[in-house]
Amino acid sequence: MxxxxxxxxxxxxxxxxxxxxxxxxxxxxxxxxxxxxxxxxxxxxxxxxxxxxxxxxxxxxxxxxxxxxxxxxxxxxxxxxxxxxxxxxxxxxxxxxxxxxxxxxxxxxxxxxxxxxxxxxxxxxxxxxxxxxxxxxxxxxxxxxxxxxxxxxxxxxxxxxxxxxxxxxxxxxxxxxxxxxxxxxxxxxxxxxxxxxxxxxxxxxxxxxxxxxxxxxxxxxxxxxxxxxxxxxxxxxxxxxxxxxxxxxxxxxxxxxxxxxxxxxxxxxxxxxxxxxxxxxxxxxxxxxxxxxxxxxxxxxxxxxxxxGYQNLQRFLFGDVEVRAQLTDIHLPGTEQDDTVWQLEAALSIRGLPVVLHEQSTAHLCPIQIERPKTADAAATPVPLVRTFLSTRATRPTARGSAREVTTMRHVLQLRLLSLRKQGGLLSFLDHLEQTADWSDVLVVDIEFPQDGTPPRSWAVWSSSLGTAIRDWVPDTATDEELQDVDTATGSWLARIQLPVAARELLGASAAVTVAVSGRAPLPA
Structure with a gap:
């Protein structure tokens, strides 16, 4: 590196x-x-x-x-x-x-x-x-x-x-x-x-x-x-x-x-x-x-x-870019009275690393708890998924079959949605299938930081829509896979990635992962 x-x-x-x-x-x-x-x-x-x-x-x-x-x-x-x-x-x-x-x-x-x-x-x-x-x-x-x-x-x-x-x-x-x-x-x-x-x-x-x-x-x-x-x-x-x-x-x-x-x-x-x-x-x-x-x-x-520990350490100390991902506009099925508890598992991987940088799972007793709004007409509270730091100076892998360096940084966010039922205030396992997700998928995000200082470009795809291994996916810059910046403020970049159909049937038609990218103050030369 x-x-x-x-x-x-x-x-x-x-x-x-x-x-x-x-x-x-x-x-x-x-x-x-x-x-x-x-x-x-x-x-x-x-x-x-x-x-x-x-x-x-x-x-x-x-x-x-x-x-x-x-x-x-x-x-x-x-x-x-x-x-x-x-x-x-x-x-x-x-x-x-x-x-x-x-x-x-x-x-x-x-x-x-x-x-x-x-x-x-x-x-x-x-x-x-x-x-x-x-x-x-x-x-x-x-x-x-x-x-x-x-x-x-x-x-x-x-x-x-x-x-x-x-x-x-x-x-x-x-x-x-x-x-x-x-x-x-x-x-x-x-x-x-x-x-x-x-x-x-x-x-x-x-x-x-x-x-x-x-x-x-x-x-x-x-x-x-x-x-x-x-x-x-x-x-x-x-x-x-x-x-x-x-x-x-x-x-x-x-x-x-x-x-x-x-x-x-x-x-x-x-x-x-x-x-x-x-x-x-x-x-x-x-x-x-x-x-x-x-x-x-x-x-x-x-x-x-x-x-x-070290990979998180070096990215926080030396990284010049901050990335945040949230689950937004979610609307859980059913009502408060059905006593269903919804939990989300999330894991962040970065291309080139042998470890997972962030992981919340039921197996480790730390899933993300998704709460219903207090009232039916209340806006859904965004669910934080991950907050990490990157460096635009990091070494990129070379493209397969050539000496050309890949220009994008690839990050993968694994998501699994699970539900449990409660009966009389206690968890009920009568219709439960342990460690079985109601929905799971992998979001692949590539981010490119142009050398001319123009805003970053990014592409995203859900693994369920790929017909190949994730490592073999190459963003097509000529298609609509490129994410659009929906934040007009300077110095920041924001994109919404709609959840797959299977997830939207559970989490609402407008449910999406929102990715925000912003620069950090440079360190002294």
């Missing part, structure tokens, strides 16, 4: 929760706090033999794909301190080693870990990296609790240090990517709240940082150390006048079973609709772009050491 990044900004990694003193000691013994770990996936080849896909690690891939440097040379902080201002390459990777000051083998500091201190030291590191590289801002990449350290800095540390300016963090941070961060805290599906109360009261191993009172204190400017969470406060909501939520990407894990193998108690307490530690509904910021992938919180199939 060629460079997608254009201008580059320094990347700072922020790791997650390590637990008590022994866990902190183990964390600081790792020179890269775990972000150097890769993984191996297995799939079956044409002879039914296992074939391996190796993922090197997010650190190594940034170095391979984007020319980043990992500048340690014995001591990362010492290296930074010894260099003159503006002399270090901005395309560099740094690890926020905030646990070092709390490790028993490195310090005599009697104070336990403090998320506020970790946030302050992150701010100090950002200012140092900016000064030494001359970069205007940095990228932050965080796993688990590391995302809360980042948010504490964005929402409290920096505003408190800049005369209360709620959006001051935008001067220092460009984009934030979080893996499996408990943005809404960590809740338990068992114990009826008693486990959370015990955790927050005792603060065992510092785990009270995942409870509402502590979260309110370190996420709220000027909040005192004894403040209690006010009624209605939502940890997943960023302040409207603060760091923009659309500059944060949340990668959400949906595989609880693999993490259970290592930490079964945590997984059982949290519940199945989680990554084994963080519940799906607590793993993202409201209004922020996000993707769901079938990965666990950590471990062999962990979300950080995954191809899915």
């Amino acid at each position: 060629d460079d997608l990044s254009g201008g580059r900004l320094p990347v700072i990694y922020v790791r997650g929760y390590a637990g008590g003193p022994s866990g902190i000691s183990a964390a600081v013994d790792d020179p890269f706090y775990g972000f150097n770990e890769g993984s191996v996936q297995v799939r079956v080849d044409d002879t039914d033999r296992p074939a391996f896909h190796q993922f090197e690690s997010p650190l190594l891939r940034l170095m391979i794909d984007h020319g980043y440097q990992l500048l340690v040379q014995g001591n990362q902080r010492g290296y930074l301190d010894q260099r003159d201002d503006g002399t270090i390459d901005a395309a560099s990777i740094w690890v926020h080693r905030f646990y070092d000051e709390f490790a028993p083998q490195l310090t005599r500091d009697p104070n336990p870990f403090s998320i506020e201190r970790a946030a302050q030291s992150l701010f100090d590191l950002i200012r140092l990296v900016r000064r030494k590289t001359g970069a205007p801002r940095v990228f932050l990449v965080a796993h688990s609790m590391g995302g809360l350290v980042v948010r504490a800095m964005l929402q409290k540390t920096i505003p408190d240090a800049t005369d209360g300016r709620p959006d001051a963090a935008t001067d220092f941070v460009d984009r934030v990517f979080t893996y499996a961060t408990p943005h809404g805290g960590i809740e338990f599906s068992m114990g009826f709240g008693a486990l959370e109360k015990l955790r927050d009261l005792t603060g065992v191993a510092g785990a009270d940082i995942f409870g509402p009172d502590r979260m309110y204190r370190y996420l709220t400017p000027q909040a005192s150390a004894l403040a209690t969470v006010p009624k209605g406060w939502d940890a997943t909501a960023m302040p409207a006048d603060g760091f923009p939520a659309d500059r944060i990407f949340c990668l959400v894990g949906t595989n609880s079973s693999d993490y259970a193998a290592a930490l079964g108690l945590a997984s059982r307490a949290v519940g199945a609709r989680s990554d084994g530690l963080v519940q799906v509904e607590n793993a993202y910021v409201k209004g922020a772009p996000r993707a769901l992938v079938h990965r666990s919180h950590s471990g062999r199939f962990g979300i950080v050491n995954s191809e899915e």
Whole structure:
């Protein structure tokens, strides 16, 4: 893959929760706090033999794909301190080693870990990296609790240090990517709240940082150390006048079973609709772009050491185009009284990648719930399907039988509509066919970005109408397959793709997938 990044900004990694003193000691013994770990996936080849896909690690891939440097040379902080201002390459990777000051083998500091201190030291590191590289801002990449350290800095540390300016963090941070961060805290599906109360009261191993009172204190400017969470406060909501939520990407894990193998108690307490530690509904910021992938919180199939994670990461950090797809103008059959529950499964694939970038399914306990309008004459609410980022600089495959590069980027959206019945408020399986879709199809979308700066062109087709393999379909520019821009605003492009006849019989005659394409602000050269 060629460079997608254009201008580059320094990347700072922020790791997650390590637990008590022994866990902190183990964390600081790792020179890269775990972000150097890769993984191996297995799939079956044409002879039914296992074939391996190796993922090197997010650190190594940034170095391979984007020319980043990992500048340690014995001591990362010492290296930074010894260099003159503006002399270090901005395309560099740094690890926020905030646990070092709390490790028993490195310090005599009697104070336990403090998320506020970790946030302050992150701010100090950002200012140092900016000064030494001359970069205007940095990228932050965080796993688990590391995302809360980042948010504490964005929402409290920096505003408190800049005369209360709620959006001051935008001067220092460009984009934030979080893996499996408990943005809404960590809740338990068992114990009826008693486990959370015990955790927050005792603060065992510092785990009270995942409870509402502590979260309110370190996420709220000027909040005192004894403040209690006010009624209605939502940890997943960023302040409207603060760091923009659309500059944060949340990668959400949906595989609880693999993490259970290592930490079964945590997984059982949290519940199945989680990554084994963080519940799906607590793993993202409201209004922020996000993707769901079938990965666990950590471990062999962990979300950080995954191809899915890296592909979402590089597209969000370096992509210059944003694409959103929604299901619009839907009208479900029947009435509210028939007790039918409608669910949609969606999966996004991009040509050239060995993994699915986003997946919501009933098997992973995270389908898209389609709700009926409150009244019969109310307009149907659009159903978000996917929000992703692309780069117009990405390498394209060559056309079959020639050396000519294909000019379009191809994306495939798999959709499956399922229904369940309820009887007396409970799901009824009397007429149910498990995992059988009422409708399913695959939408193939090709997008072309002309080099002359003119608006993008796009073509779309439903797989059910093709008489060939998807990979062999070539858009015919002379036919009406090309999508028309229905948005007159400059800087954006919008197209409606009508659902196939079989889907419209279930979802309404006007039901369509709406695809919106817009540019993003360029990174510094």
